[in-house]
Amino acid sequence: MSKRIAVKDLNVYYGSFLAVEGVSMTIEPRTVTAFIGPSGCGKSTFLRTLNRMHEVIPGARVEGEVLVDGSNLYGTGVDPVVVRRQVGMVFQRPNPFPTMSIRDNVLAGVKLNNKKISKGDADALVEKSLQGANLWNEVKDRLNLPGNGLSGGQQQRLCIARAIAVSPDVLLMDEPCSALDPISTLAIEDLIEELKQQYTIVIVTHNMQQASRVSDKTAFFNIAGTGKPGKLIEYDVTSTMFSKPSVKATEDYVSGRFG
Numbered sequence: 001m002s003k004r005i006a007v008k009d010l011n012v013y014y015g016s017f018l019a020v021e022g023v024s025m026t027i028e029p030r031t032v033t034a035f036i037g038p039s040g041c042g043k044s045t046f047l048r049t050l051n052r053m054h055e056v057i058p059g060a061r062v063e064g065e066v067l068v069d070g071s072n073l074y075g076t077g078v079d080p081v082v083v084r085r086q087v088g089m090v091f092q093r094p095n096p097f098p099t100m101s102i103r104d105n106v107l108a109g110v111k112l113n114n115k116k117i118s119k120g121d122a123d124a125l126v127e128k129s130l131q132g133a134n135l136w137n138e139v140k141d142r143l144n145l146p147g148n149g150l151s152g153g154q155q156q157r158l159c160i161a162r163a164i165a166v167s168p169d170v171l172l173m174d175e176p177c178s179a180l181d182p183i184s185t186l187a188i189e190d191l192i193e194e195l196k197q198q199y200t201i202v203i204v205t206h207n208m209q210q211a212s213r214v215s216d217k218t219a220f221f222n223i224a225g226t227g228k229p230g231k232l233i234e235y236d237v238t239s240t241m242f243s244k245p246s247v248k249a250t251e252d253y254v255s256g257r258f259g
Contacts, residue, residue, distance in 0.1 A: 002029035002200040003069045003086075003169040005050065010064035011229075012045055014057060020046050021229035023064075025219060032192055032201045034211035034238065037221035037253065042230020043204045044174050046221070050202065051087035051172060052080040068169065085113060088163035092175040094155030096147030096162075103143040105158055106130060109166040125165055133161035134191050153184025157191065164195070171195065173203040177210065189214050208254055212242050220250045 005027040012020040020042035027033050035043040048054035049062055052073060066073045073083050096105045106126045110117060117125070126143065130136035135157040139150070147158050156176055163171060173192075177185040192201060192214050205211050211218055218241040220234045234241065234250045245251045252258050 002198060004029050005170065005200065005202075006065075006067040006070075007050075008065040008067070010046070010049065010062060010066065012042070012049055012054065013059075013061050013063075015059035018229040020049075021231055023232045025232060025235050027200060027202060027217075029200050030196055030198070031216040032196050032203060032214050034215035034218045035202065035204045035221060036206070036208065036211050036218060037230070037233075038223070038258070039206075040230075041221040041223040043221050045230070046232075047172050047174055047202060047204050048089075050170070051084050051089055053084065053089060055080060085109070085166050086168055087170040087172060088166065088168035089172040089174065090156070090159050090163055090176050093179050094152055094159050096150070096155050096158050098146065098148045100147055101144045102130075102139050102147045102150070102158060105147040106161050106165050109162055113166060129161040129165040130158075132164050132195070133157040134187065134194070135161060151184070153180050153187055156180060156184070156188060160188075160191065160195075164199075168199070170200045170202070173201065175204050175206065178206065185210070208242075208256075212238060218242070220245075220247075220253060222249055222253070 007023055007025050010023040011018060023046060035047060037043050045054060050066060054060045062074060097108060100108060103126050106129050107122055127136060130139060135154060138154060147155065150158060177188050189210065195201060215238045217236065218238045219232055221230050222233045223230045234245055234247045241250065242254050
């Protein structure tokens with residue numbers, strides 16, 4: 001299921017403002033890649049270009065290429081809705097649909113894609129997705145209760161179940177633990193480790209310890225100043241980034257001297 005992502009000379013604009021400049025990187029299948037860097041340096045903006053979510057903001061556009069197993073997400077005639085089905089996203093704050101049950105939350109993406117599904121197949125998919133999100137045993141007896149009645153950590157795992165129910169190739173996570181307590185954070189980190197057996201995962205995090213724990217490779221983004229574009233400064237194996245980075249700004253950031 002997982003796919004290789006190759007980004008080539010990507011510039012991201014909001015209107016005339018250049019938000020992210022000149023990013024080139026390759027993300028291997030079945031790995032976890034962490035994006036780190038100070039606030040406002042373009043991490044989340046760049047993450048959202050990997051499934052065209054940034055386009056919901058008027059005036060957003062890109063130059064360059066994002067190739068998923070060789071297919072350009074920005075090619076002529078490519079449907080962004082199809083891209084977002086292939087490249088799922090989990091957001092910073094858990095966002096289960098408040099009027100839907102746990103079961104219907106899991107199935108929401110499938111139904112949104114107008115897929116006809118029998119009750120038996122739907123039940124099997126709900127169980128499989130919740131098992132995949134390591135949530136099934138906690139909610140199997142209350143699937144018809146509202147999703148927003150769960151704890152914060154459970155809600156975030158429900159959102160992950162919803163994302164994987166549509167069988168994406170890639171999972172993007174934008175600070176998925178920033179609103180969670182330490183125990184829930186550990187549960188999500190354990191889950192990320194399990195999910196990378198099937199998916200290519202990219203995570204934005206401000207938690208240096210989390211980046212060092214969960215990721216195989218780390219990308220450090222930075223910005224020269226207000227109004228300047230964010231840039232990819234260094235990208236390497238995580239252990240190298242945290243022990244022997246090649247750029248002083250990376251070393252200063254991961255050691256807590258700025259940011």
